[in-house]
Amino acid sequence: MNPLSATLSRVKPSPTIAVTSKAAEMRAAGMDVIGLGAGEPDFDTPDNIKAAGIRAIEEGKTKYTAPDGIPELKEAICAKFRRDNGLDYTPAQVSVGTGGKQILYNALMATLNPGDEVIIPAPYWVSYPDMVLLAGGEPVVVPAGIDTGFRLTPEALEAAITPRTRWFIFNSPSNPTGAGYSRDELKALTDVLMRHPHVWVMTDDMYEHLAYDGFEFCTPAQVEPGLYERTLTCNGVSKAYAMTGWRIGYAAGPEVLIGGMRKIQSQSTSNPCTISQWAAIEALNGPQDFIATNNAVFVRRRDLVVEILNAIDGVDCPVPEGAFYVYPSIAGLIGKTSKGGTTITDDEAFATALLEETGVAVVFGAAFGLSPAFRVSYATSDEALKEACGRIQSFCAALT
Numbered sequence: 001m002n003p004l005s006a007t008l009s010r011v012k013p014s015p016t017i018a019v020t021s022k023a024a025e026m027r028a029a030g031m032d033v034i035g036l037g038a039g040e041p042d043f044d045t046p047d048n049i050k051a052a053g054i055r056a057i058e059e060g061k062t063k064y065t066a067p068d069g070i071p072e073l074k075e076a077i078c079a080k081f082r083r084d085n086g087l088d089y090t091p092a093q094v095s096v097g098t099g100g101k102q103i104l105y106n107a108l109m110a111t112l113n114p115g116d117e118v119i120i121p122a123p124y125w126v127s128y129p130d131m132v133l134l135a136g137g138e139p140v141v142v143p144a145g146i147d148t149g150f151r152l153t154p155e156a157l158e159a160a161i162t163p164r165t166r167w168f169i170f171n172s173p174s175n176p177t178g179a180g181y182s183r184d185e186l187k188a189l190t191d192v193l194m195r196h197p198h199v200w201v202m203t204d205d206m207y208e209h210l211a212y213d214g215f216e217f218c219t220p221a222q223v224e225p226g227l228y229e230r231t232l233t234c235n236g237v238s239k240a241y242a243m244t245g246w247r248i249g250y251a252a253g254p255e256v257l258i259g260g261m262r263k264i265q266s267q268s269t270s271n272p273c274t275i276s277q278w279a280a281i282e283a284l285n286g287p288q289d290f291i292a293t294n295n296a297v298f299v300r301r302r303d304l305v306v307e308i309l310n311a312i313d314g315v316d317c318p319v320p321e322g323a324f325y326v327y328p329s330i331a332g333l334i335g336k337t338s339k340g341g342t343t344i345t346d347d348e349a350f351a352t353a354l355l356e357e358t359g360v361a362v363v364f365g366a367a368f369g370l371s372p373a374f375r376v377s378y379a380t381s382d383e384a385l386k387e388a389c390g391r392i393q394s395f396c397a398a399l400t
Helices: 015-028 047-058 071-085 100-111 127-134 154-160 183-194 225-230 255-266 274-285 289-310 347-358 382-397
Strands: 094-097 117-122 138-143 165-171 200-204 231-236 249-252 374-377
Touching: 015 347, 047 274, 071 094, 071 231, 071 249, 071 274, 094 100, 094 255, 100 127, 100 165, 100 200, 100 231, 100 249, 100 255, 117 127, 127 138, 138 154, 154 183, 183 225, 200 225, 225 231, 249 255, 289 382, 347 374, 347 382
Parallel strands: 117 138, 117 165, 165 200, 200 231
Antiparallel strands: 094 249, 231 249
């Protein structure tokens, strides 16, 4: 007898985790592998944040807390939204979860009924469609390809909305492309949403502070105050503060929605790690100058990767506005054969052959809903990036 539910059969394991795991297995077996699949900074968590966590342990702050966060952290989150985004929330409008993924999942579980639709621009973060499916909804994937700079057009958004649309998921800067929406580009989308009052907006602002070349981040409720009452603005400390393993995400929105999310969390994980919550307070309230220092490193790495990949015949690698990913197209390589005898039928075949023949692990584009492409995370050392991109260059040059 199969003990698994029918709902579980609708989803698949995370491809990004699968790539990282396979690379780790190959490395453990003694193979020379460079992993470019992980979506986390290689920087250490800043010392003041680590000290806050240690202090919480020493002061005995290790007991259960309220299911969705301590008051002090919620106050820090409200202050962050006022300071960085011009958005006013009260602690009652804030939910803190075990990472950004739990926040998004709780919101979908709290709101979706069977058949409800969720609009997801592609390329998308791999978990969006599967979380929608787990919650009983139907993902509506809308392509936003390289021809539009990986940005959804207002016309495409308008065409995707139906009476069953419950949510529009918006991510800028984007995982996997690093593409960011300017205020004018975002305003064009919010104008569409204002014409459809039954559609709610879920923002994934996790890469807010990882923005380059003068790109100015903005979030939907900031650009269009008329959306405030039907927007869940989601963020976290994982990326900008190099706190991926601390597992703290947060969101702010209407109290009725936050209450529903709290109910789900109270019956699932309950509170996020208490020590991590106190560390997150220091992250949000403490010095922010290291972010600019880290971003300068990311820009250098981005430019290095883009230059090498764009020198490859058949590869087109746009320059991203933020995050720490590039998403090069390999449309010019489809149909060729690798030195090891693999026909590049699609981007999954490309990524598999690349890993097996060169030891470079990337994530294939189909995992993000838009092919043929692959994602490179440049959140690793310059030396590793030079070596990995050199191997990619040699691999592609050997295709016939």
